[in-house]
Amino acid sequence: xxxxxxxxxxxxxxxxxxxxxxxxxxxxxxxxxxxxxxxxxxxxxxxxxxxxxxxxxxxxxxxxxxxxxxxxxxxxxxxxxxxxxxxxxxxxxxxxxxxxxxxxxxxxxxxxxxxxxxxxxxxxxxxxxxxxxxxxxxxxxxxxxxxxxxxxxxxxxxxxxxxxx
Amino acid sequence: xxxxxxxxxxxxxxxxxxxxxxxxxxxxxxxxxxxxxxxxxxxxxxxxxxxxxxxxxxxxxxxxxxxxxxxxxxxxxxxxxxxxxxxxxxxxxxxxxxxxxxxxxxxxxxxxxxxxxxxxxxxxxxxxxxxxxxxxxxxxxxxxxxxxxxxxxxxxxxxxxxxxxxxxxxxxxxxxxxxxxxxxxxxxxxxxxxxxxxxxxxxxxxxxxxxxxxxxxxxxxxxxxxxxxxxxxxxxxxxxxxxxxxxxxxxxxxxxxxxxxxxxxxxxxxxxxxxxxxxxxxxxxxxxxxxxxxxxxxxxxxxxxxxxxxxxxxxxxxxxxxxxxxxxxxxxxxxxxxxxxxxxxxxxxxxxxxxxxxxxxxxxxxxxxxxxxxxxxxxxxxxxxxxxxxxxxxxxxxxxxxxxxxx
Numbered sequence: 001x002x003x004x005x006x007x008x009x010x011x012x013x014x015x016x017x018x019x020x021x022x023x024x025x026x027x028x029x030x031x032x033x034x035x036x037x038x039x040x041x042x043x044x045x046x047x048x049x050x051x052x053x054x055x056x057x058x059x060x061x062x063x064x065x066x067x068x069x070x071x072x073x074x075x076x077x078x079x080x081x082x083x084x085x086x087x088x089x090x091x092x093x094x095x096x097x098x099x100x101x102x103x104x105x106x107x108x109x110x111x112x113x114x115x116x117x118x119x120x121x122x123x124x125x126x127x128x129x130x131x132x133x134x135x136x137x138x139x140x141x142x143x144x145x146x147x148x149x150x151x152x153x154x155x156x157x158x159x160x161x162x163x164x165x
Numbered sequence: 166x167x168x169x170x171x172x173x174x175x176x177x178x179x180x181x182x183x184x185x186x187x188x189x190x191x192x193x194x195x196x197x198x199x200x201x202x203x204x205x206x207x208x209x210x211x212x213x214x215x216x217x218x219x220x221x222x223x224x225x226x227x228x229x230x231x232x233x234x235x236x237x238x239x240x241x242x243x244x245x246x247x248x249x250x251x252x253x254x255x256x257x258x259x260x261x262x263x264x265x266x267x268x269x270x271x272x273x274x275x276x277x278x279x280x281x282x283x284x285x286x287x288x289x290x291x292x293x294x295x296x297x298x299x300x301x302x303x304x305x306x307x308x309x310x311x312x313x314x315x316x317x318x319x320x321x322x323x324x325x326x327x328x329x330x331x332x333x334x335x336x337x338x339x340x341x342x343x344x345x346x347x348x349x350x351x352x353x354x355x356x357x358x359x360x361x362x363x364x365x366x367x368x369x370x371x372x373x374x375x376x377x378x379x380x381x382x383x384x385x386x387x388x389x390x391x392x393x394x395x396x397x398x399x400x401x402x403x404x405x406x407x408x409x410x411x412x413x414x415x416x417x418x419x420x421x422x423x424x425x426x427x428x429x430x431x432x433x434x435x436x437x438x439x440x441x442x443x444x445x446x447x448x449x450x451x452x453x454x455x456x457x458x459x460x461x462x463x464x465x466x467x468x469x470x471x472x473x474x475x476x477x478x479x480x481x482x483x484x485x486x487x488x489x490x491x492x493x494x495x496x497x498x499x500x501x502x503x504x505x506x507x508x509x510x511x512x513x514x515x516x517x518x519x520x521x522x523x524x525x526x527x528x529x530x531x532x533x534x535x536x537x538x539x540x541x542x543x544x545x546x547x548x549x550x551x552x553x554x555x556x557x558x559x560x561x562x563x564x565x566x567x568x569x570x571x572x
Binding site: 018019021024026027028029030065066067068072073075076077079080083084085087092093094095098124125126127128129130132 | 241242245246249258259261262264265268293294295296300310313314315328347350437438448449451452453454455456457459461
């Protein structure tokens with residue numbers, strides 16, 4: 001529970017933090033694959049091998065999702081015969097793997113990156129174009145008062161407190 | 166009079182930029198101009214209805230009942246493919262968030278260095294190597310991203326679409342990575358349906374003529390001739406289109422690439438996406454995985470809208486609910502100054518139209534609008550200008566004191 005809260009706090013702080021982007025690797029075509037090259041901005045923050053392991057696992061998961069083989073042919077043929085109405089009730093193989101990827105990213109954040117103060121965002125949120133690591137900035141006075149336009153407004157807690165008194 | 170920003174939950178499709186229309190609470194996604202799509206529907210449904218009404222009874226009795234049955238199955242398949250192509254997300258790429266856009270801009274400036282005054286900056290291109298060939302990725306000024314390979318920006322829908330083929334007005338949508346196979350199956354099945362109907366039309370006329378004579382046949386079945394003409398003309402165009410797309414699929418090319426001549430000519434790069442094998446190319450395009458939409462149209466997001474503080478007295482419960490659901494305490498902010506347009510949370514696509522409308526209204530005329538209900542997002546600007554982060558606590562306390570006095 002505390003970990004979930006930590007994750008939420010990090011997500012809130014994401015707006016005032018800097019981001020490191022890992023781009024797509026197009027060397028093997030348009031299949032979904034991200035670069036495993038270690039970005040210099042993360043040099044001091046995370047272990048190189050850990051980063052490469054995360055990226056490699058992500059790449060493997062996407063390769064599994066996009067694999068063209070017997071299973072995908074079967075799924076395609078069955079769907080075609082039913083005029084693709086079967087996708088209204090059934091989840092596609094890709095969607096199943098995407099859920100797996102979401103769980104993997106959440107687990108990586110909880111176990112590895114949140115303790116280091118980083119947040120790994122799911123690339124599906126950015127259209128499968130980039131994987132971003134949120135690096136929170138150094139804690140300054142300016143950081144304590146977030147910009148009005150970023151943080152939505154709420155009725156101040158003083159109102160609640162005054163009613164409680 | 167100050168205003169309070171309140172948030173409400175909306176579906177993400179309501180805040181998506183681009184010129185699409187959405188139906189069924191974000192489940193259906195189409196282009197804005199749907200007139201030609203309705204024409205397509207009318208032609209297909211009309212032609213098939215006439216066939217079923219006038220020809221099928223005769224053919225079922227005199228030839229075989231399987232004829233209308235197969236026609237019905239084919240008709241349903243055509244309609245399913247058409248609706249699937251028209252209603253699905255073609256593979257739209259979401260626009261870059263401000264942080265990413267800024268990061269890309271910085272990267273571009275770092276690459277280009279200092280451009281002397283009066284000179285045009287170099288075009289924004291990123292070179293990548295794909296299967297041993299150098300491919301240029303262009304920068305999209307609208308979406309603020311470097312387009313992935315084979316993606317293109319559709320000016321009609323105002324979106325970047327992955328593996329963009331073309332914008333088809335007949336289906337009222339773009340044809341891209343996600344709906345290309347449905348589009349192809351639609352044209353293929355429509356060709357088959359048109360040929361089928363046309364053939365059995367002729368068979369029907371011939372059979373009747375053998376029995377009763379040609380002129381009498383024409384008098385007996387006047388309904389067949391309008392749609393025979395339609396069939397005849399659509400046959401050539403649809404069959405031609407199917408043939409063209411079959412050719413493109415066998416080479417693993419898109420219509421966009423074919424028109425631009427990206428992979429043709431001696432000096433140009435050879436198509437790096439082709440497997441050099443027709444069967445492999447066809448399998449990849451038609452039997453590949455069903456790509457998911459990256460747009461998340463039906464996800465929920467927070468929408469900020471400002472409410473005059475006088476309206477708060479009628480929604481006390483809402484304030485407490487907001488307080489408990491978000492758990493964070495932030496001071497009241499005056500919305501008199503124009504909102505800074507580029508900063509918002511990762512959840513938001515961009516500042517809502519309401520906010521920019523407010524900013525506009527404030528710039529033009531400071532007319533008081535305190536009596537408006539919370540649903541109407543208009544703030545009440547004061548004559549004095551206040552910086553956005555100035556003395557939020559005094560404002561909060563002032564409003565609390567005012568409220569306590571009112572109660």
